[in-house]
Amino acid sequence: MPDDLHSSSADATQQRLLQAAGEVFAEKGFHAATVREICARAGVHNIAAINYYFRDKENLYAETLRFAARSPLYENLASEWPTSAATAEKLRWFIGLLVEKIVLASRERPLWHMQLMMRELTQPSPIGERIAQEFIRPVYETLWTILREALPRDVSEKKLHLISFSIVGQCMYHRIARHVIRLIVGEQEQNTYDAKTLTEHITEFSCRALGLDRKKSGSKSQVGTRGGKR
Amino acid sequence: MPDDLHSSSADATQQRLLQAAGEVFAEKGFHAATVREICARAGVHNIAAINYYFRDKENLYAETLRFAARSPLYENLASEWPTSAATAEKLRWFIGLLVEKIVLASRERPLWHMQLMMRELTQPSPIGERIAQEFIRPVYETLWTILREALPRDVSEKKLHLISFSIVGQCMYHRIARHVIRLIVGEQEQNTYDAKTLTEHITEFSCRALGLDRKKSGSKSQVGTRGGKR
DNA sequence: AAATGTTTTAGACGCATGTTTCAATCGCCC
DNA sequence: GGGCGATTGAAACATGCGTCTAAAACATTT
Structure with missing residues (x-):
């Protein structure tokens, strides 16, 4: 059997937590999201992991936001x-x-x-x-x-x-x-x-x-409201 | 002294609660809002009033939303x-x-x-x-x-x-x-x-x-992008 | 093999929440 | 004025929350 079969091998639990936290925070907001649900969705069996990897819930939230901003x-x-x-x-x-x-x-x-x-x-x-x-x-x-x-x-x-x-x-x-x-x-x-x-x-x-034309950078326009099918 | 001086006379506490709840719910959302803050803002000294007039917090939220919808x-x-x-x-x-x-x-x-x-x-x-x-x-x-x-x-x-x-x-x-x-x-x-x-x-x-004209209900328009000051 | 640093586990802690209880108070009618 | 429903008051309840502690399990190096 390959050695990377067990669940917590390559995908560090820290990244799984960040991913799960991002989903839950996005769905429910900061207050409605609970650390227990985040851990459950990340497949982490204990809730202390959040305080271990990230300092607290607030910092975890800021970290997910920073991650999302790097778009x-x-x-x-x-x-x-x-x-x-x-x-x-x-x-x-x-x-x-x-x-x-x-x-x-x-x-x-x-x-x-x-x-x-x-x-x-x-x-x-x-x-x-x-x-x-x-x-x-x-x-x-x-x-x-x-x-x-x-x-x-x-x-x-x-x-x-x-x-x-x-x-x-x-x-x-x-x-x-x-x-x-x-x-x-x-x-x-x-x-x-x-x-x-x-x-x-x-x-x-x-x-x-x-009044922008679609071809040149002029400032006059040509109108005629024909939407038609698409 | 006038007889409507004491705080809870004409403005029923129920309406003050609804008003305060609406403000807090609008600012913080359902989960982040607490019944204690709602009561405090309504000038109600005890938090059981919410469960007395409205059944529970969820029903209070629905009631404020119904009130807001009657716009x-x-x-x-x-x-x-x-x-x-x-x-x-x-x-x-x-x-x-x-x-x-x-x-x-x-x-x-x-x-x-x-x-x-x-x-x-x-x-x-x-x-x-x-x-x-x-x-x-x-x-x-x-x-x-x-x-x-x-x-x-x-x-x-x-x-x-x-x-x-x-x-x-x-x-x-x-x-x-x-x-x-x-x-x-x-x-x-x-x-x-x-x-x-x-x-x-x-x-x-x-x-x-x-392509709507501002005067008649025609479909031709007259353009020329002059924003100017307002 | 031993030692050491890292990660996981289990459990408990303090705290804030929504809700409930029951007595005290008020307003009103007979 | 006594009785009575409606309202208010204060305290306690159970629950779920984020956080913390300390030991166990693991990985890595000596």
Whole structure:
């Protein structure tokens, strides 16, 4: 028999605890989550392990949040920037990133990462406030850069803020209010809201609102509301 | 001395408990809220009052949610419908209603009503799931009616859903992510986001996206992104 | 094989929670 | 004024929580 058969071999219990804690915290929140349930889901038979590996429950929570913050979103924001593309295409790239990395559960990463982060963003706790702030800032700064380039110079900073909230709000709503959306359209249709569909819709909606053409970086638009089938 | 001077005269302790419970539940959530803090904030010196007037903590929570659901939003949705106005004006009326009654704290009603409702909508609990569902349904049905009239007939139902989520998402984001917004623009600027400002921006943004004119119920639009100061 | 540092186990601890109990008090009607 | 239901008061209850302690089991090195 292979020597890595017994349960606690390669996958250190510390990492299993972090994984399980992330899931439970994301589902139930800090207070409703119990260390006993976390240990049970991690397959750890004793609850003292949390105090052994992590100091206490609060530190465990902060650690899971730190882990979730190390998302691939960061690297994408920094590296894969399409510098040469038209402004409308940059906006599509940004919206696609938000939808793919935050809104929808990606196959590469477990879904509790962004669930937990959203929880901290909508209801910040003293424990993870800082972490969540440092997570969300670069997102808006990236969007600002794109919008500054896309819009006329005389657009006020306040208007720019409102526009960015309109765009980010559209994206985030599909994660934050996913229970409401499921209620309205049913689980079946919600499953058809994949990354491509949402990105296409929100980009189209926003570009028309801003008068951005999809081909060049001009500021005039061509309208005509034909949604059609998809 | 007047006979209604003592603290527990006209304002029944039951109502003070409901009010206090609503505030605490809205701020901290069901689990983090304690009956002792609720009683303290209500000025009730003994904690058994909660089990006396309301059966238990869960029922108290459901009762506060029921109270919050009886919002003036309902009456407005049913009665003050501007039937004769242009479709763009109907959309502005709807957005204005959402912003005023849900997003911003109105003077007429305490702010915990919608705080609590948003909490239940974003993270539904078995206790209040039904109440929250019955609250949000009419909102979307009203928006559907407006959009159906405003958009061409060949717009698919799925597209209509996506559009409605784009509009509602823009509005709700200012309540759900108000901590993020405060972080981004600062508390000072956030205070300038009054009902009029938000309604105007979201209406303009959405009407342009849909190609709706602001005067007639036509489907052509006139663009030119001039934000300017407000 | 012995020693040493690391991890796991079992159990108990103190504390805060929601709930219950029962007596005391108040308001009101006959 | 006495009787009586409704309300309030104070204390105690059981339970579940996060944390701690100390010994056992394990792994690794000497």
